[in-house]
Amino acid sequence: MGALSDSSRNHIIPLDFASVQTVPESHVWSESDDEYRCPPGVRSGTADPCLSVPVINLWDPNASELIFEACEKWGVFQLTGHGIPAKLMEEVESKTQRLFSLPVDQKLKVLRSPGGGTGYGRAVISPFFPKHMWHEGFTIRGPPADHAKQLWPHDFEEFCETMDDYQKQMKALIEQLIHIILKSLNINPQQLNWLKSHCSGHETSTTPGTALQLNSYPPCPNPNRTMGLAQHTDTSLITILQAQTSGLQIFRDDVGWISVQPVRGALTVNIGDFLHVLSNGRIVSVLHRVVVNPVQRFSVAYFYAPPSDFVVSPLLSKALGDSGQGTVARYRTVTAKEFIDMKGKHLDRALSLIKT
Numbered sequence: 041m042g043a044l045s046d047s048s049r050n051h052i053i054p055l056d057f058a059s060v061q062t063v064p065e066s067h068v069w070s071e072s073d074d075e076y077r078c079p080p081g082v083r084s085g086t087a088d089p090c091l092s093v094p095v096i097n098l099w100d101p102n103a104s105e106l107i108f109e110a111c112e113k114w115g116v117f118q119l120t121g122h123g124i125p126a127k128l129m130e131e132v133e134s135k136t137q138r139l140f141s142l143p144v145d146q147k148l149k150v151l152r153s154p155g156g157g158t159g160y161g162r163a164v165i166s167p168f169f170p171k172h173m174w175h176e177g178f179t180i181r182g183p184p185a186d187h188a189k190q191l192w193p194h195d196f197e198e199f200c201e202t203m204d205d206y207q208k209q210m211k212a213l214i215e216q217l218i219h220i221i222l223k224s225l226n227i228n229p230q231q232l233n234w235l236k237s238h239c240s241g242h243e244t245s246t247t248p249g250t251a252l253q254l255n256s257y258p259p260c261p262n263p264n265r266t267m268g269l270a271q272h273t274d275t276s277l278i279t280i281l282q283a284q285t286s287g288l289q290i291f292r293d294d295v296g297w298i299s300v301q302p303v304r305g306a307l308t309v310n311i312g313d314f315l316h317v318l319s320n321g322r323i324v325s326v327l328h329r330v331v332v333n334p335v336q337r338f339s340v341a342y343f344y345a346p347p348s349d350f351v352v353s354p355l356l357s358k359a360l361g362d363s364g365q366g367t368v369a370r371y372r373t374v375t376a377k378e379f380i381d382m383k384g385k386h387l388d389r390a391l392s393l394i395k396t
């Protein structure tokens with residue numbers, strides 16, 4: 041491997057967390073990094089501890105209204121009654137733990153390649169921040185067999201089966217949620233004609249773009265001076281997160297950072313940029329980050345985006361018109377791929393770059 045690719049590799053390799061006793065300077069987020077810890081003009085620290093993200097049961101007769109209200113006000117909610125078997129959620133969690141518990145030289149066998157979309161490595165948003173994050177990740181797109189065979193040559197099938205099953209169930213749940221939200225917006229779901237397209241496991245320009253992101257936030261000797269995952273919005277229509285431990289915080293303009301206290305068995309549903317644009321800004325694309333605990337934390341995020349060729353623009357409807365937001369498109373038209381590329385170059389400034 042040449043010198044150039046070695047240095048790009050180094051930008052992807054996470055710290056060997058097991059071998060450090062103190063937090064290295066490269067991972068210390070100080071007061072002067074506050075502009076990265078907090079949106080401009082807002083004090084760091086957390087908001088009213090009594091304020092909490094809505095918890096919605098999908099079986100509630102008013103679930104559709106409650107979901108839409110949460111999307112407009114919060115851009116995030118915890119979902120119970122979602123129908124994902126507890127056993128599958130436990131298996132995904134334990135296989136995630138097993139992966140991150142491997143010795144570092146094993147994990148490096150499946151290192152993400154520079155510019156690549158799958159494998160082990162630092163958060164892809166890392167280059168936008170001055171300090172490194174207390175985090176290691178593993179990204180899966182479609183069947184993870186190639187990487188799993190490298191990690192566990194003799195028993196890779198179980199990992200693949202669990203992750204495949206989970207991805208299928210997440211996809212179906214997100215499509216159900218998108219239907220509910222489009223109905224509330226009075227938008228005909230046929231405008232998104234790829235919804236419920238058959239999942240062959242292989243993505244094309246006409247199938248939804250999906251990814252499963254396994255995250256580990258290792259135990260930290262000085263959690264107050266580190267950042268698990270710096271603030272960002274997701275480049276998805278919807279992201280579904282599974283995590284048993286606290287650490288996720290979401291930002292609300294009117295109150296600041298709020299911790300999401302995981303409800304047992306619930307999944308956290310985050311609205312991403314694409315749904316924000318399709319709703320002409322009516323639905324919030326939630327800004328979020330992860331703070332570090334003294335104990336290790338794992339999370340699993342499933343991202344669902346439109347097909348790369350899909351032309352994304354506000355779907356104006358009477359419902360939007362009624363609120364005065366429907367008559368003028370607040371975002372210009374871009375393909376999903378163009379927007380993803382803009383996000384890769386500009387991160388959270390990408391949305392403002394497509395504002396009309």
Ligand SMILES: O=C(O)CCC(=O)C(=O)O
Binds near residue numbers: 253255269274329
């Ligand atoms: O770990 C979490 O709770 C959040 C992860 C996340 O935001 C992401 O992977 O985009």
Ligand SMILES: [Fe+2]
Binds near residue numbers: 272328
């Ligand atoms: Fe995220």
